[in-house]
Amino acid sequence: MPATPVTDLRLKEVFSSLQGEGVLIGRRQLFVRLSRCNLDCAYCDTDYVDSPTWSAEVEPGGAERREYPNPTTPAFLTELIGRWQSRIQHHSLALTGGEPLVQGEALAEWLPVVRGILPVYLETNGTLPEPLEQLLPYISWVSMDIKLAGTSGSPTPWGAHAAFLALSQAKACQVKVVIDLQTTEDELVEAARFVHRHAPQTPLILQPKTVADRPTVTGRHLLSLQGTVVREHPATLVIPQVHPLLSIR
Numbered sequence: 114m115p116a117t118p119v120t121d122l123r124l125k126e127v128f129s130s131l132q133g134e135g136v137l138i139g140r141r142q143l144f145v146r147l148s149r150c151n152l153d154c155a156y157c158d159t160d161y162v163d164s165p166t167w168s169a170e171v172e173p174g175g176a177e178r179r180e181y182p183n184p185t186t187p188a189f190l191t192e193l194i195g196r197w198q199s200r201i202q203h204h205s206l207a208l209t210g211g212e213p214l215v216q217g218e219a220l221a222e223w224l225p226v227v228r229g230i231l232p233v234y235l236e237t238n239g240t241l242p243e244p245l246e247q248l249l250p251y252i253s254w255v256s257m258d259i260k261l262a263g264t265s266g267s268p269t270p271w272g273a274h275a276a277f278l279a280l281s282q283a284k285a286c287q288v289k290v291v292i293d294l295q296t297t298e299d300e301l302v303e304a305a306r307f308v309h310r311h312a313p314q315t316p317l318i319l320q321p322k323t324v325a326d327r328p329t330v331t332g333r334h335l336l337s338l339q340g341t342v343v344r345e346h347p348a349t350l351v352i353p354q355v356h357p358l359l360s361i362r
Contacts, residue, residue, distance in 0.1 A: 120222040121184035123148045123163055125211070127193065129173035129201060132234075133356030135256055135287045135318050140204040143173070143197055143231060144362070145190070148183075150211040152238055154265040161211030173197040187223040195230050205253065206231040213237060217244025224251035234286075242276040254286040259304050263295050264322065275311055282312040293322040293329050298341050305345035317342070317349045326357040 125146040132140045150161045164183060171177040181189075194206065206227065213220065214237055221244075224233060232253035237245070239257035257277060262269050278285065288308050290301065301319070308317045319339060321328035328335075335351045343349045356362065 119218045121186055122190065122216060122219050122223065123184045124167035124181075124190075125160065125164070126167055127169040127190075128362050129170060129197060129203065130362045131356065131359070132204075132207065133354050133359075133361075134320060135289055135352055136316055136350075137204070137234065137254070137286065138352060138355055141201070142205050142207040142234065143194060143203045144207045144209060145194075147208070147210045147213050147216055149215045150238075151215055151240060152212065152260065152265070152267070154238075154260060154267070169193065173201045173203075187219070187226065190223070191227055191230070194227060198230055203231055205234045207234045207236060209236040212241065214241040214244040214248070217241070217248060220244075221247050224248055228253075237277075239277040239288075240270050240273040242273065242280055245277060246280055249280060249284060252284055255281040255284045256286060257281065257288050259288055259290045259307070261290060261292070261296060261300050261304065263297060263300055264291055264293055271307065274307070278308075278311040278315075282315060285312055285315045287316045287318050288312065289318040289320055291320050291322055292338070294334075296338075298338065301338060301342045302345055305342045305349060309346040313346075315348065317346050319349065319351045321351075321353050323354045323357050326360070328353045 125148050128144050132138055132142050148161050148163045166180040167183055168178045168180050171179050228251045234254040235252050236256045259274060260269055290304055305317060321330035339349055339351050
């Protein structure tokens with residue numbers, strides 16, 4: 114069996130929706146969700162495992178979907194995105210996962226082409242600085258997660274996060290921290306000091322974990338946490354996920 118070309122991409126889905134997190138909330142984006150991830154966070158609600166097929170909406174934002182074989186060529190994906198953008202004006206292309214940078218070699222071939230159609234917004238766990246460095250010229254925004262040990266179930270990779278922010282702070286639109294009732298003030302203060310040291314102008318988003326389409330942390334508790342964290346990093350915001358509340362992707 115011939116090897117898969119390194120330029121081909123393994124996908125989960127392509128769809129058109131509103132950005133439901135962070136500072137670009139409410140913007141219409143064209144989402145390209147890639148498979149594979151280098152982490153296994155306890156709170157992750159995304160299926161990122163390789164599958165034989167991937168799906169795309171027949172019409173951008175529509176309910177009907179069509180299946181395509183994995184992997185797919187950059188040329189096919191570019192044609193699809195160009196067609197969708199001609200029908201509905203999207204703000205940007207949201208590259209998400211899994212962890213998109215796991216497929217950095219293929220993205221290095223594709224992003225210089227697709228950025229001619231839409232600017233690229235990268236959603237990332239912030240642990241793979243090497244592929245980021247190669248791709249950064251083709252990315253307009255970086256949304257990076259900090260993986261707190263209390264919610265992810267694994268030690269926070271501070272060294273990888275620091276190297277990542279050193280590269281991306283000129284493009285970073287936000288650093289996001291998912292929190293739940295087990296998240297401590299000490300953890301958040303450490304994260305806030307870290308962001309302020311490495312990317313002082315970048316917004317830090319406190320995002321309550323969502324379960325059954327609702328935030329799991331009360332507004333009163335979020336107010337208290339934000340009041341503590343903002344003393345360490347003034348650009349701290351509380352923004353829950355909006356797309357579950359709207360029952361959209």
